[in-house]
Amino acid sequence: MPRMLDVSDEVRAEIGDEEADRLLAGDNTPGSYDCTSCRTPGDSERERTSTVLFIGDETAVLAFAHAACLPSQVVQVTEEQLQGAVKSIRGDTAGPEAQKVTPEQAVLGVTSGLVLIAGELHPALVVEPTGPIVRPGSTAVGDDFLPLLIEQGFMPVTELTAVPSVLHGWSVLLAMGQLHAVLQPSANGGQPVAWWQAHQPLQVTEGWRAAANKHQQVLMFAAPVGSIGRQPREDLLREALDKAAAGGKLVAATLPLAGT
Numbered sequence: 001m002p003r004m005l006d007v008s009d010e011v012r013a014e015i016g017d018e019e020a021d022r023l024l025a026g027d028n029t030p031g032s033y034d035c036t037s038c039r040t041p042g043d044s045e046r047e048r049t050s051t052v053l054f055i056g057d058e059t060a061v062l063a064f065a066h067a068a069c070l071p072s073q074v075v076q077v078t079e080e081q082l083q084g085a086v087k088s089i090r091g092d093t094a095g096p097e098a099q100k101v102t103p104e105q106a107v108l109g110v111t112s113g114l115v116l117i118a119g120e121l122h123p124a125l126v127v128e129p130t131g132p133i134v135r136p137g138s139t140a141v142g143d144d145f146l147p148l149l150i151e152q153g154f155m156p157v158t159e160l161t162a163v164p165s166v167l168h169g170w171s172v173l174l175a176m177g178q179l180h181a182v183l184q185p186s187a188n189g190g191q192p193v194a195w196w197q198a199h200q201p202l203q204v205t206e207g208w209r210a211a212a213n214k215h216q217q218v219l220m221f222a223a224p225v226g227s228i229g230r231q232p233r234e235d236l237l238r239e240a241l242d243k244a245a246a247g248g249k250l251v252a253a254t255l256p257l258a259g260t
Contacts (some may be wrong), residue, residue: 004048008072011053014060023051036063036070040194068187107131108196112179112204113234114211115219115241117163123204123212124219125172125182126237127196128228143224146251152184154222154251160241164219167253170195172218174257177209178202182220183258212257221252 005024012020035042036052043049048067053060053074107130115124133145150156153167169185171192178201183192204212212218227244231237244250 004046004067005044005051006048006067006072007051008074010074011051011072014053014055014074015062033064036065040066040197042066066193068193109230110179110182110196110198110202111228111230111237112202112208113237114205114208115160115234115238117160117219121207121211122163122215122219123208124221125179126228126241127182127220127222129225131225133224145222145224146249149222149251154220154253156248157221157245157250157252158248159245160238164252164254166217167255170220170253171256171258172212172220174204174209174212175201177204179204182255216257217254218257219252220255221250223250 007015007020007023015023031045032041032043033049034040042064044064050065050067050070050072052063052065052070052072054063055074109128109130111126111128113124113126114121116122129145132143133148134142135144135148146154146156153170155164157164169192171183172179173181173183179198180201181194181197184195186193221241223241223244227247227249228237228240231240241250
């Protein structure tokens, strides 16, 4: 019996008392699941788990998340986003009434490149979502991506003239020369959890890997959707970063390197 499942009042109001009670009793609840936020495995019988209800125009899909990643809540998405996410679900273990889903708007695009600061090349990751990121539980229209990161310790950048300060507890996981994840501190003080995790390990250039091994740290820049774009060359990436910084649309931190 999953005693650690959280069904918020707003989720209960949407799915009804009967369905909520079935979930709490262990019906329609997977013992194990992939967190809809960080996409790493979870176990509703061993760790606090949130129910997250994604509601489109015509469809509603129930998902599960680590309580440390997301609170139990209702998230409004477009029907197109919801249907696209449902089609991408693989190996669903939750049954037809309780599927795991990651809405399209929550996808983070990650680009690697070398950035020249104070005459030295530094390995960098540039993170830009494919859509606006709204604060969990918020019904407001807008983009809270940068405020959420600032609350985690990232700092606004107006020009790329100095290396950002180190954000302790966060790290970049590099294994076998490939980029696997950006890790953040666990809410309960345990092992770090994935803030972003690659579907497949991302290749980085030999120069990027050499710079990462030299500095043992990686610069991470983040900007709202539409600020950077997919730039084919590092000089164009730098131009986009400078423009985003000048426009007040860039935050950054230096993250220690985990792995090699």
